[in-house]
Amino acid sequence: MILIIGGANSGKGDYAKTLGFPESEIAFNIHELVFQNPDFAPGLLESFLKNSVVTCDEVGSGVIPANRHERAAREATGRLCVLLAQKAERVVRMVAGIPITIKNCKL
Amino acid sequence: MTILLTGGSANGKSTFAEKLATELPAPRCYIATMRPFGEESQRKIDRHREMRRDKGFDSVERYTDIAGAEFEQNASVLLECMCNLTANEMFDDNGNIDETAYERILAGVLSLEKRCENLIVVTNDVGSDVLGQYDDSTMRYVEILGKLNIELAKRFDVVYELVAGIPLLIKGDAL
Numbered sequence A: 001m002i003l004i005i006g007g008a009n010s011g012k013g014d015y016a017k018t019l020g021f022p023e024s025e026i027a028f029n030i031h032e033l034v035f036q037n038p039d040f041a042p043g044l045l046e047s048f049l050k051n052s053v054v055t056c057d058e059v060g061s062g063v064i065p066a067n068r069h070e071r072a073a074r075e076a077t078g079r080l081c082v083l084l085a086q087k088a089e090r091v092v093r094m095v096a097g098i099p100i101t102i103k104n105c106k107l
Numbered sequence B: 001m002t003i004l005l006t007g008g009s010a011n012g013k014s015t016f017a018e019k020l021a022t023e024l025p026a027p028r029c030y031i032a033t034m035r036p037f038g039e040e041s042q043r044k045i046d047r048h049r050e051m052r053r054d055k056g057f058d059s060v061e062r063y064t065d066i067a068g069a070e071f072e073q074n075a076s077v078l079l080e081c082m083c084n085l086t087a088n089e090m091f092d093d094n095g096n097i098d099e100t101a102y103e104r105i106l107a108g109v110l111s112l113e114k115r116c117e118n119l120i121v122v123t124n125d126v127g128s129d130v131l132g133q134y135d136d137s138t139m140r141y142v143e144i145l146g147k148l149n150i151e152l153a154k155r156f157d158v159v160y161e162l163v164a165g166i167p168l169l170i171k172g173d174a175l
Helices: A012-017 A031-036 A038-049 A068-087 B013-023 B038-052 B082-090 B101-115 B136-155
Strands: A002-006 A053-057 A090-095 A098-104 B002-006 B028-032 B057-061 B076-080 B118-122 B158-163 B166-171
Touching: A002 A012, A002 A068, A012 A053, A012 A090, A031 A038, A031 A068, A038 A068, A053 A068, A098 B166, B002 B013, B002 B136, B013 B028, B013 B038, B013 B076, B013 B118, B013 B158, B028 B038, B038 B057, B076 B101, B082 B101, B082 B136, B101 B118, B101 B136
Parallel strands: A002 A053, A002 A090, B002 B118, B002 B158, B028 B057, B028 B076, B076 B118
Antiparallel strands: A090 A098, B158 B166
């Protein structure tokens, strides 16, 4: 599995589509699911690992939200990304549309 | 050796900090800055305590005035974290800002640096945000923590940013 992370609108989705996998094997923007119910995030790990590519926003930077749900969702997204990154064969961080590989098991 | 770890929330900064600290020589001292306000902070504190268990840390709770923290002279010290420390030093119970906070916090960290053998400091990237949405005191907090991060990164030997649990070397030689 290839994990692609980065800020919103940093080009993750477009990059994911260039990797040669059918879109049915790509899980786009998984943070959206986590934000729906942060408590379910750990349980989503296994199903996301079945994809060839997973994209997720990095949401942990900035001022810690005053809103409890947002705080929990932010933490759950971060922890899920840590677990996905551990299992991923490659982790790519997008910066202004430029893919930066920060983990590569094939090297 | 001085090491600064930055990155967003839940990116594995504590886990990496503790891994680094356990690779440094004992004695090891953990300086905790989070006030146990309510159930959520208590859960966080408990989680961190559990992570540190059996790793050979003496724990010191120090919500302000870290210069007063006591530890053995040759200790490897882990300070966690600048975001709580800055909030604790900056704001009183009524939310009033103490304008001397920056100097006091910096002096506190420098006091640790001077007295210990190795120092690991965990901070947070609070500035990557749409800042117009916050009130003046939050803006001031982001400004002061940003200034502290710059000053520490300038002084310290090694700086890492943690991203999805992966340490990215920003300054110095990889450990």
